[in-house]
Amino acid sequence: MKPFLRGAWRVFELSLGEMLWSRRTIFLALVVGCPVLVAAVYRIVDMLGVTPLKLNGQRMDTTVFGIMIWLLFLRFIVPVLGVFYGTSLIADEVEDKTITYLFTRPIRRSAVLFGKYIAYLVCTTLVVLPGVMLVYFLIVPFQQIGAGFTMLVTDLALMALGLAAYGGLFALVGTIMKRPLVVGLVFAFGWEQFALIMPGYVRRFTLMYYIQSLVPHAMPAESVTSLLQAFFTDNPSTLTSLVSLAGAIVVSLALAGRVVERREYVLEQ
Amino acid sequence: MIAAEHLSKWYGQVSGLNDVTVTVPPGITGLLGPNGAGKSTFMKLVTGQLKPSKGTVKILGEPIWGNPALYHRIGFCPEQDSFYERMTGLGWVTALVSLNGLEPDAASAAAKRALEAVDLLDAADKKIGAYSKGMRQRVKMAQALAHDPQVLILDEPLSGMDPLMRRRTIRLIRDWGRSGKSVLVSSHILHEIESMTSNILLINNGRILAEGNVHQIRELIDTHPHSVFIRAEDTKALARALLVEDGVISMRFEPGAMVVETARPDAFYARLTDMAASGEAGVIDEVTSPDDNLQAVFKYLVKQ
Numbered sequence: 172m173k174p175f176l177r178g179a180w181r182v183f184e185l186s187l188g189e190m191l192w193s194r195r196t197i198f199l200a201l202v203v204g205c206p207v208l209v210a211a212v213y214r215i216v217d218m219l220g221v222t223p224l225k226l227n228g229q230r231m232d233t234t235v236f237g238i239m240i241w242l243l244f245l246r247f248i249v250p251v252l253g254v255f256y257g258t259s260l261i262a263d264e265v266e267d268k269t270i271t272y273l274f275t276r277p278i279r280r281s282a283v284l285f286g287k288y289i290a291y292l293v294c295t296t297l298v299v300l301p302g303v304m305l306v307y308f309l310i311v312p313f314q315q316i317g318a319g320f321t322m323l324v325t326d327l328a329l330m331a332l333g334l335a336a337y338g339g340l341f342a343l344v345g346t347i348m349k350r351p352l353v354v355g356l357v358f359a360f361g362w363e364q365f366a367l368i369m370p371g372y373v374r375r376f377t378l379m380y381y382i383q384s385l386v387p388h389a390m391p392a393e394s395v396t397s398l399l400q401a402f403f404t405d406n407p408s409t410l411t412s413l414v415s416l417a418g419a420i421v422v423s424l425a426l427a428g429r430v431v432e433r434r435e436y437v438l439e440q
Numbered sequence: 441m442i443a444a445e446h447l448s449k450w451y452g453q454v455s456g457l458n459d460v461t462v463t464v465p466p467g468i469t470g471l472l473g474p475n476g477a478g479k480s481t482f483m484k485l486v487t488g489q490l491k492p493s494k495g496t497v498k499i500l501g502e503p504i505w506g507n508p509a510l511y512h513r514i515g516f517c518p519e520q521d522s523f524y525e526r527m528t529g530l531g532w533v534t535a536l537v538s539l540n541g542l543e544p545d546a547a548s549a550a551a552k553r554a555l556e557a558v559d560l561l562d563a564a565d566k567k568i569g570a571y572s573k574g575m576r577q578r579v580k581m582a583q584a585l586a587h588d589p590q591v592l593i594l595d596e597p598l599s600g601m602d603p604l605m606r607r608r609t610i611r612l613i614r615d616w617g618r619s620g621k622s623v624l625v626s627s628h629i630l631h632e633i634e635s636m637t638s639n640i641l642l643i644n645n646g647r648i649l650a651e652g653n654v655h656q657i658r659e660l661i662d663t664h665p666h667s668v669f670i671r672a673e674d675t676k677a678l679a680r681a682l683l684v685e686d687g688v689i690s691m692r693f694e695p696g697a698m699v700v701e702t703a704r705p706d707a708f709y710a711r712l713t714d715m716a717a718s719g720e721a722g723v724i725d726e727v728t729s730p731d732d733n734l735q736a737v738f739k740y741l742v743k744q
Contacts, residue, residue, distance in 0.1 A: 178539065185535040189524055268522035272583065275487055275518075276539040277511040432506070435490050437451065438520065 175285075178278030182286025183293075190294040195259070199252060199295065203302035206243045210309035233319055236310045240326050241386055244303060245333060246379065250359035252295050253337020258351035260287040260342050261431060268438050281428030288342055288424065295334050300327050325387045332385070336378045336416045339423035346430040378419060381412040441466050441591060441622040442486055446495035449481050456481035458646040459495070464624055468617035470633030470654070471626040473643035479626045480519065482643065483595045486624070487516045499591060512540060515584035519595040519626075521576055525569035529560060529579045532568060537586040554586035555579070559608060573600035573726060581609070585616070592616060594625040598632050603709075603716040603727050610635050629729045630654070631666075631705050665689055666705040668729055670712070671697040674722035681721040685711055697726075 190196065213235065261284060264270035273283045307323050308316065337359070344358070345351040363377045374380045384406040407415070442464035449456040457478045473479045484490040485497050488504035488511075496503060502510055524532055533551035534544075542550060555561045558578040563571065568579060577600055584592060594613070598606050613636050617623055627633050633640055634654050642650040672678045675698045679691055687704030702708040709727075716724040 174541075177541070181535075181539050185524075185539070189526070192526055268518075268520040269524060271489065271516070271518045271520070271522075272536055273539070274489060275511055275514070275516045276536065277508050277541065278539055279508055437490070 175279060175282045178276075178282035179286035179289065182273065182278070182283050183289045186287045186290035187293060190256075190290050191297070195255060196294065196298065198255070199298050202248055202251060203298055206239055206248070207302055207305050207309070209239070209243075210306040214309045230312070232311050233315065233322075236307055236319075237322075237386070239306055239310070240303070241383065244299070244326075244330060245382055245386065248299065249330060249333035249382075250337050250363070250379070252299070252334060253341050254352065254355035254359050256291045256295060257288075257338040257341025258345035258348075258355045260284060260291060260345055261436075262345050262351060265436050265438065270436055271438070274436070280431045284342065284346070284428055284431045285424065288338060291338050291342075292331070292335055295338070296331050299330050299334065303327060303330055322387050325385075329382065329385050329387075332413075332416055333378075333382050335420050336382065339420040339427070340378065343423040343427040343430070346427045346434065375407075378416065381407060381415045381419075384412045385409060442497070442499050442624060444482075444486070444495065444497045447482075447485060447492055447497050448494040449485060449490060450493045455646050457485065460646075460648050461495075462641060462648050462651060464622075464641070465639070466620075466622045467639060468613065468623045468625065468637035470637050470640040471624060471643060472628070472630060472633050472640050473626075474628055477644045478646040479628075479643055480595065481646070483519075483593060483624075483626055487514070487593055512587070513590040515587065515589035515592045517580045517584040517592070517594045517597050519599070521573070521600075523568045523576065523579075526567060528565050528567055529555060529571065529575075529582070530564035533579065533583045533586050536583045540587040542587070550586045550588070551582070554582040557585065557612065558582045559605070574602050574605045577601055578605070578609070581612075590621060592621055592623045592625075594623065596626055596628070598627065598629075600726055600728060603713040603724055606632075606727065607713050631709055631729075665701045665703055666708075666729070668700050668702065668705075668708065668712075668727060669697060670700065670724060671726040672722060672724045678715070678721040678724070681715060682711075 261270070264273065264287075274280060303326055304323070307319070307326075311319055340358075341351065341355045344355050348354050363379050366373045366377045367379060442462075444460050444462050447460040447462075448458055460478075460482070471479055471482065481490065485492060486499060486504065488507065491505045498504070499510060500513060504510055504514075527535070530548070530551055533554055534547045537550050537554075538544065538547035540547075552561065552564065555564050558581050560575060560578050560582060563575060568576065571579065577597060581594065581597055584594065597613070598609055601609060610632070613623055613625060617637065623636075625633065625636060638654045640651070640654045641648055670678065675693060675696070679693075679698060682688055682691070682700060685702075685708065687702045687707060689701040689703055691701075692699045700708070712724065712727065715721050
């Protein structure tokens, strides 16, 4: 196990810088920048004295933050990043023909994949988590920041968990499929969206089913979003969700590692 | 050093290598073949990048496929011109050699030694993206030898180098051979291989046609005209200097370059290297030999 982890660590060190300074990270920053921009506009409008959103005389800042976390980050940004980064962990090296340098070293191929997966996780969380924090500090009024801090920490952990789960699943897709990006997008924005609105057991075959059950935000009972949330979430317990997501990560990575150990990567001449 | 038994590789219906049984002895061995002959497939099989469809391939007595521990003893310089362009030469070689289990300080020291061996220490802190073709070739070689492997496998290592660097690299490969390392080097240029070793494997259509001493086929090959592509600063001055040379059959100019056809490739390459060293005909940036040289030779040999 030790040589495996040591090899993975070295690949992580090599890959992190490459990932952070890649064009894909510019895309990542743009994607994460959108909610931050929305939050900044929200704050500016508030500062200009426009009457804030209220329900039963209460400001809805925390609810707005919750909706942004739920709809923008968890339902869109996390799956998108999982698809774009996860599917490319090995595919990019193959396409750039640099895989040879990694696969002709005395480390297991699965350690290469694992090291790159950890680099993906660090790279995306380094961009996404500060983005979530910025949105929080822009939307939630200063006086309420302390009260909602636990919720923020839970959100941050949830983002990391979501990125880990989607990244693991799409790493597997990337090692098996020839067109992993298309398959990944169809899964994230076709299958998952469809399955979540289907009654019965189908939704249990999505990652989002477990992720959104962990969302700490309670929507106001009278709002349309609360109705939507109630419709979409048939909440499994926290323990079930955590165990299911951890299982999905472990199984995906183990299968991806197995595939990459056995597969031949023929570079185009 | 390398032993292949009934080694075959198919890509679907296409055969890349066909029932090859060969033993590569210690020392320097040249793998010579035209484009599409199966050189790359053979190299990928002996470096464990591909799994044999049939047969076995062993390096230092052990099968290479699925045996990463063996890479402690093997250094591989691939043909493709692919890098992490944003990294510096030193950073890249250090990162790769650290994958061999060296601690950061030892990896950095090993990388510096390797860069020095390929004459690239001065440019070690430059980004690879800013390297010339010859420098890129050399940094690739540096990553292959940085961990001091027992076996070096070099796929077209001289491609794109200028004449002086070519001469230095050939000398370097010969030194490795003399120091007890085993080297398998592929090329489609006989004269390059011949300057490193007399022990060659001839490969064509996925089969080893001949193995042994290069001199046995030497005379046959010399009767064929040989094309040389030269990228130079002043092609007209170079043409004037080359016109007086024996064996030059024709010249053709391209933007910033020229293609010379010669009947005496050995003498021609030697003269070109001298010119590059003296600078008498300006700077010579790159010398390559189009693949069809060897293709013609093989056609000729097969007809014999």
